[in-house]
Amino acid sequence: MKQREQEELIYINKTMKIPYKWRTGEVWGEFFRELKENGIIYANQCPTCGRQFCLPKSVCTRDHTVCTDRSKWIPVGPKGTVVTYFMAEQSFLLPTTGEMLKIPFAVGIILLDGATVILQHQLEETDESKIKTFMRVEAVIKPKEQRKGNIFDIVHFKTITE
Amino acid sequence: MEAVKKEPVIFEGFVIMPYKYSVGSMASKFFIKIRDSKVISGAKCPKCGFVNVPPRSVCPKCFSKVEELIDLSGKGTLETFTIVHYESSVQAIKPPYAIGVIKLDGADSGMTHFIGEVDAKAIKAGMKLEPVFKDKREAHILDIEYFRPVK
Numbered sequence: 001m002k003q004r005e006q007e008e009l010i011y012i013n014k015t016m017k018i019p020y021k022w023r024t025g026e027v028w029g030e031f032f033r034e035l036k037e038n039g040i041i042y043a044n045q046c047p048t049c050g051r052q053f054c055l056p057k058s059v060c061t062r063d064h065t066v067c068t069d070r071s072k073w074i075p076v077g078p079k080g081t082v083v084t085y086f087m088a089e090q091s092f093l094l095p096t097t098g099e100m101l102k103i104p105f106a107v108g109i110i111l112l113d114g115a116t117v118i119l120q121h122q123l124e125e126t127d128e129s130k131i132k133t134f135m136r137v138e139a140v141i142k143p144k145e146q147r148k149g150n151i152f153d154i155v156h157f158k159t160i161t162e
Numbered sequence: 163m164e165a166v167k168k169e170p171v172i173f174e175g176f177v178i179m180p181y182k183y184s185v186g187s188m189a190s191k192f193f194i195k196i197r198d199s200k201v202i203s204g205a206k207c208p209k210c211g212f213v214n215v216p217p218r219s220v221c222p223k224c225f226s227k228v229e230e231l232i233d234l235s236g237k238g239t240l241e242t243f244t245i246v247h248y249e250s251s252v253q254a255i256k257p258p259y260a261i262g263v264i265k266l267d268g269a270d271s272g273m274t275h276f277i278g279e280v281d282a283k284a285i286k287a288g289m290k291l292e293p294v295f296k297d298k299r300e301a302h303i304l305d306i307e308y309f310r311p312v313k
Contacts, residue, residue: 010190010301015180017251022173029171093180150173 278308
């Protein structure tokens with residue numbers, strides 16, 4: 001069997017940065033506008049079944065009623081209850097920053113006070129032993145000058161005692 | 163009933179994609195010759211004689227296995243070109259720039275590269291070109307900075 005000679009092989013290493021623009025639509029646009037300008041988290045209400053969605057929906061998932069009536073928007077939170085949570089144990093490359101996810105990373109499924117449908121976001125607490133279902137949390141929102149009008153304007157939810 | 167405002171909120175973001183790919187055995191030899199000797203080479207098919215630049219290990223005409231690299235002078239003829247004005251983050255250099263297909267003397271296929279040291283209006287298909295190499299080379303296609311008209 002002919003032995004392959006040691007040959008120098010060339011590799012191309014590159015990082016591509018692909019910009020994108022995403023139009024949020026009317027309902028999320030309004031939610032993020034209120035979050036950016038006033039620092040308030042809003043939920044919208046379905047006129048048929050009365051459920052309050054946070055993040056707001058343009059069409060109710062149960063009865064398909066259109067929910068764009070602005071007068072039916074109510075502020076919720078910033079406090080809420082952790083219904084359940086999960087921990088990310090394996091780090092991976094975050095496409096938006098190009099950095100590896102810092103683990104341990106906790107994601108809480110949170111019911112904000114006044115909402116009927118849950119919101120999913122990062123919890124400040126990273127020690128799993130300190131996270132309990134039904135614990136109370138509060139949204140930590142960036143100061144106005146740092147807000148950009150995206151979900152990261154809510155930095156995370158910190159544990160509170162009450 | 164006042165509906166939510168119709169003005170959209172637009173998220174601007176970017177996705178970062180790091181990647182690494184191996185160019186293969188034939189292309190490695192091609193880039194090493196450019197880096198070490200400033201020589202552009204082509205792959206010559208043993209069966210049909212088709213010379214492919216940049217070189218590939220399978221002949222695009224008759225699909226035979228190709229292992230031989232032959233040195234070329236580097237000079238060639240401009241087959242076709244375009245001037246790029248549109249800017250994108252995935253480009254190698256900033257526009258405006260001229261990019262074209264150059265058929266090197268001794269090759270049967272064209273290679274794509276930039277055309278420099280010439281006014282955009284003066285570029286014509288059929289021009290004779292020669293390569294300009296960078297002083298610091300890394301075994302990359304951009305070790306050839308561009309092709310310029312032969313004086």
